[in-house]
Amino acid sequence: MSAKLQKISAGIRAGIWIIVAALTFLVPLAASSEPLRPIVLIPGVLGTRLIDSSNGDLLWGSAASLRRLDRLVLSNGPRDPSPDDGVVVDGTIQEVSVFGVWKTQQYSTLRNHLAALGYTYQEDFFEFPYDWRQSNFTSAKRLAEFVDSTPELKDRDFDIVAHSMGGLVADIYIKREDAKRQVRRVIFMGTPFKGSTDTLATLTDGWGSVQNWMAGGLNTVRRFALSMPSFYELLPTYTNCCRLGEPGQSTNYDLLTFNGWKKVAWLPDPLNDVPVDQAIRRARELRRLSEEPFPANVTPFFVAGSGFTTRWQSYIQEGAESVSAFSSGAGDGTVAEISATNQNSQLAFVSLAQHSTLFNDDAARTTLTRILTGVRTPEDRNSVALxxxxxxxxxxxxxxxxxxxxxxxxxxxxxxxxxxxxxxxxxxxxxxxxxxxxxxxxxxxxxxxxxxxxxxxxxxxxxxxxxxxxxxxxxxxxxxxxxxxxxxxxxxxxxxxxxxxxx
Structure with a gap:
C-alpha cells in the first residue's frame, strides 16, 4: 500500500474512532436529556404535618405538638375508615420530629438530592402527605385519588420512593389500587413489612419521661397509639419476634390474633373489642399482601440498615401491662433487618444510617442515583461490612x-x-x-x-x-x-x- 493510501486509511480509521467516541459520550447525554419519569415520595409514620381545620392550629409537626396529643386520639378507636375529626394534612415534616422511639428527620435533604438528579418539585417530583394515624389501606386509596387528581401523574408511568411506613402504603397501592399499572420502580427504604418491635416499647414505656409528661402520662400515650389503625399494622410478626414467657421458658406469641391480644392488659377501657379486632384483621391482611409477588410492570428495590442495635425480640407475660424483656438484633435502630427486607436480606441494599435518615447515607444516595437515573443498575447487595x-x-x-x-x-x-x-x-x-x-x-x-x-x-x-x-x-x-x-x-x-x- 502506498504511503498516500496508508494516510487515507489511517484518516478513515481515526474518523471512525472519533465518531464512536462521540456516540459513546453523546448517547448517554441524549438519554439524560429525556424527560424524567415522575416520582412520588411517600413519607413514613409521623412524617406528615397535621393541623386543626377549624382554626389552623398545628397538631403534629413539632415536638411541642405532644402537648396536644389528646386532640389526635381517634375517639372511636381503630376503625377504618376513621371518623372525620377535623384533622387535615399540611405537607411533609419540615423539621426533626420525635414519636417516642420513632424519629423522623425533615425530608428536605431527600428533596435536595432529587433536585440534584434533575427532578423539579411539583413538576416531575411530588410528595404524598397523608394522615399516618389511619389504616395504610385507607392511605393507599387516598394515594390513588392523589395520582388521578394530579395531571402530571394521571395516565402516566411513575416511580415511588417510600420511607418507613410509607412503604406499606406503596405496597398496598401497587397490589390493590394501581389498576392502570402505572408504577414502574418502587424503592422501599426501611419499610417495616413485618412490623417493628419498637411498637411494643411504646406500649411498655411510652416515649420517655419528658414525652410522657408532656402528653399527659403513659396511659395517654397508650390510648393514642391504640386508637390508630396504623399502629396495629406496625406490630411485629417476623419469625420469633414475640415470645410469651421469660427468656429460656417461652413460646411463640402471635400478636395478630384477637385472643392472643387479650392475653395482655394493654387495652384501655374506652377501647372496645370490635374496632380492635377489625384492626388486627387488617394487619393480618397487610402481612398476607406483603407475601404476594409484585406485578410484572414493577421492579422493587429494598434499602435496609443492618448494623445498628435494634429491638428485635420481646418477652411478654400473660396478663401483664408491659413487655418484661427485649433482646436486640440487626437493623437500622428501629426496624429489624428481617422486617425491612421482607425476610429476604440477600435482595436488599445496605444503608449505614439509622432509620430516620436512611436516605442521607452515601451508599443509599448512590443506590438511589443509579436506580432513578438508569446510569447503571446496582448489582452489589448487602456488600457493606462493618x-x-x-x-x-x-x-x-x-x-x-x-x-x-x-x-x-x-x-x-x-x-x-x-x-x-x-x-x-x-x-x-x-x-x-x-x-x-x-x-x-x-x-x-x-x-x-x-x-x-x-x-x-x-x-x-x-x-x-x-x-x-x-x-x-x-x-x-x-x-x-x-x-x-x-x-x-x-x-x-x-x-x-x-x-x-x-x-
Whole structure:
C-alpha cells in the first residue's frame, strides 16, 4: 500500500474512532436529556404535618405538638375508615420530629438530592402527605385519588420512593389500587413489612419521661397509639419476634390474633373489642399482601440498615401491662433487618444510617442515583461490612449504636448520649478504635464533645461505650449528635429536640 493510501486509511480509521467516541459520550447525554419519569415520595409514620381545620392550629409537626396529643386520639378507636375529626394534612415534616422511639428527620435533604438528579418539585417530583394515624389501606386509596387528581401523574408511568411506613402504603397501592399499572420502580427504604418491635416499647414505656409528661402520662400515650389503625399494622410478626414467657421458658406469641391480644392488659377501657379486632384483621391482611409477588410492570428495590442495635425480640407475660424483656438484633435502630427486607436480606441494599435518615447515607444516595437515573443498575447487595480501624489493626464490628437517654428536653435541661461499638469476635481490641463526637446545637454551632469510655468485659463479644453529657441548651430547636468512628464509612447520629419550657 502506498504511503498516500496508508494516510487515507489511517484518516478513515481515526474518523471512525472519533465518531464512536462521540456516540459513546453523546448517547448517554441524549438519554439524560429525556424527560424524567415522575416520582412520588411517600413519607413514613409521623412524617406528615397535621393541623386543626377549624382554626389552623398545628397538631403534629413539632415536638411541642405532644402537648396536644389528646386532640389526635381517634375517639372511636381503630376503625377504618376513621371518623372525620377535623384533622387535615399540611405537607411533609419540615423539621426533626420525635414519636417516642420513632424519629423522623425533615425530608428536605431527600428533596435536595432529587433536585440534584434533575427532578423539579411539583413538576416531575411530588410528595404524598397523608394522615399516618389511619389504616395504610385507607392511605393507599387516598394515594390513588392523589395520582388521578394530579395531571402530571394521571395516565402516566411513575416511580415511588417510600420511607418507613410509607412503604406499606406503596405496597398496598401497587397490589390493590394501581389498576392502570402505572408504577414502574418502587424503592422501599426501611419499610417495616413485618412490623417493628419498637411498637411494643411504646406500649411498655411510652416515649420517655419528658414525652410522657408532656402528653399527659403513659396511659395517654397508650390510648393514642391504640386508637390508630396504623399502629396495629406496625406490630411485629417476623419469625420469633414475640415470645410469651421469660427468656429460656417461652413460646411463640402471635400478636395478630384477637385472643392472643387479650392475653395482655394493654387495652384501655374506652377501647372496645370490635374496632380492635377489625384492626388486627387488617394487619393480618397487610402481612398476607406483603407475601404476594409484585406485578410484572414493577421492579422493587429494598434499602435496609443492618448494623445498628435494634429491638428485635420481646418477652411478654400473660396478663401483664408491659413487655418484661427485649433482646436486640440487626437493623437500622428501629426496624429489624428481617422486617425491612421482607425476610429476604440477600435482595436488599445496605444503608449505614439509622432509620430516620436512611436516605442521607452515601451508599443509599448512590443506590438511589443509579436506580432513578438508569446510569447503571446496582448489582452489589448487602456488600457493606462493618469495620473500624484501630492504630494497629482493622476491627470487624458486629453492631454499632448511638442513643440519647431523652429525645426531648426543655430549655435548660441536659441528657446523656451513648455511643456503643460491639466487636464481631472475642478478643478484638474494639476499645482502641478512635471515636470522636460532636453536636450541632439549635443555633447552628458545631461543638466537639468529650466522652467517657466504658469497656464491658462481661459481654459475649467485646463492647465499648462512650458516654457524653450534652446541654443545657438555651434555645429551642433540633440538636444533632454525630459520632465519627475511625475506618467506618459513615457518620452515625441521633437527634434531640429542645422545646420551650413553661412561660
Amino acid at each position: 469495620s473500624a480501624a484501630s492504630p494497629s489493626d482493622v476491627v470487624e464490628l458486629h453492631r454499632i449504636g448511638i442513643e440519647a437517654e431523652s429525645s426531648i428536653l426543655e430549655e435548660g435541661q441536659s441528657t446523656v448520649v451513648t455511643v456503643e461499638l460491639t466487636a464481631n469476635a472475642s478478643g478484638a481490641a474494639v476499645e482502641t478504635v478512635p471515636v470522636s463526637l460532636e453536636l450541632s446545637d439549635p443555633e447552628g454551632r458545631t461543638i466537639p464533645l468529650e466522652a467517657i469510655q466504658e469497656v464491658d468485659a462481661s459481654a459475649p463479644r467485646p463492647v465499648v461505650r462512650y458516654r457524653s453529657t450534652i446541654g443545657p441548651f438555651e434555645s429551642a430547636g433540633a440538636v444533632e449528635v454525630r459520632a465519627a468512628i475511625s475506618g467506618l464509612r459513615a457518620t452515625i447520629r441521633d437527634y434531640v429536640v429542645i422545646i420551650e419550657g413553661p412561660r
